[in-house]
Amino acid sequence: MVKREEGALLQSIVLDREGEHGLSVQICAGLRELILGGTLKVGERLPATRTLAQEFKVARTTIVESFERLAAEGLIETRVGSGTYVSQALANERPAPAATATAAPTARVKLAQAMNTASKLFGTRLPHQPRAFTTAMPAFDAFPMAQWARLSGKHWRKPRHQVLGYPDPHGERGLRQAIAAHLRLNRGIACEWQQVFVVAGAQQAFQLIAATLLDPGDTVWFEDPGAIGARNSMIQSGVEIVPVPVDEAGLVVEEGLRRAPEFRLAFVTPAHQQPLGAKMSLERRLALLEAAEASGAWIIEDDWDGEFCFQGAPMATLTSIDRSGRVIYVGTFSKTLFPSLRLGFLVAPPHLVEQIGICLEAFSPGVPTALQGIVADFIVEGHFATHVRRMRKLYQERYQALEDAAREHLASDLEVVPTQTGMHTIAYLRGGLDAVALTQAAARRGVTVAPISRFCLEPVARDGLVLGFSGFTPAEIKTGVLDLRRAIDDLMAGGEWTGASAGMALSGKPNSA
Structure with a gap:
């Protein structure tokens, strides 16, 4: 057995070898x-x-x-x-520690001008406690830990210089090749592995794209309601966010053209709109591509949970029908595998590959090599495809459990919108129930929900709740529904049935409830 040399490092003790004391x-x-x-x-x-x-x-x-x-x-x-x-x-x-000699600052910390402006517009990220009905929470209980542990052990037994050295800032070739092959077969994206760049999560991809393509003041179309994290990345870059409404067919392109015909970039989630769940119709996709080409604009396609289509094959990606090289595809393993992986990727059009590569080499430290190797083998050996198929079936069962429980206990107050894709759905409010008040009442009952207005830049026409179901067993979902029922009853008993939430003004922050 190896003897451990425990104890703290005490390098703060500095010795004066010429000093007065020994x-x-x-x-x-x-x-x-x-x-x-x-x-x-x-x-x-x-x-x-x-x-x-x-x-x-x-x-x-x-x-x-x-x-x-x-x-x-x-x-x-x-x-x-x-x-x-x-x-x-x-x-x-132990004596009480002496008061610090450094006084607390009396003035606020001075931020950079761009950050000072942007921070006033940031929307707060959603909580991620593993309880009903937290969104974007994979089924941890169904993850194939045995295969993952085996692959982990395999890679950590490789030569030390391979797993301990600096990673390639573009991503390891084996993983880039595995991702490209998966996208060609399963998402219809005809790309070469050199177009694939591995990053530390989708959020870094958005920041990278903004740093590469956007200047302060550029106009960006953004779905409203839309993904908070991606929107924060755009705001941080100093662009002008133009909220474009979403309906059952996705981003309303005509309204985007009316508000800002000369736009630089559009951000969309066409496979499963975040948070409303709409699938962008083919007509809207073609209209968006046409508008982008006319304006010389780029499009970010965030395919954050499009793999999880319950019935039939997932809808074709926007990237797969792009003939002008305007779409940058962003994917993440945080939803398909697990969030702490912090691993995502982007697919750049051929004429952007060099610029994206230069930007990564300049600013990105890369993703741990062994981690990339594990994921690459997970894909190549077929575990990833098996896992996605299993999750599609499992998430359909869990959505059905939510729909059944809500129909039995919540139908008089919530209208759960059917979904065939993804990890969450929405429920519109009935009878003047206030979404923000219900969110707070649910939290007191140990349930996490979010109002749709939280995702909005403009006042929401009809508020409701965003309900995640993917990370919870049918029994947990039923318990969550019963707790949500009790939260509604709490509001009724307390006289807090105050009418639909007003959302937020265009210049204000998203609802932080």
């Missing part, structure tokens, strides 16, 4: 200050005398002498066969 005295004083100041906690193990002697480049007897002084003062204690620890006696006797 080295053991200086070490003792430094340790005393760390202990009494609370930096070294009660019960924390100190490094072994031999380890400290090597680190301070002193004789071991010097460290022993320092420890003996501290033990005599009752600050440390030695446990035979275990080591030396900060004394437990200090738990109740």
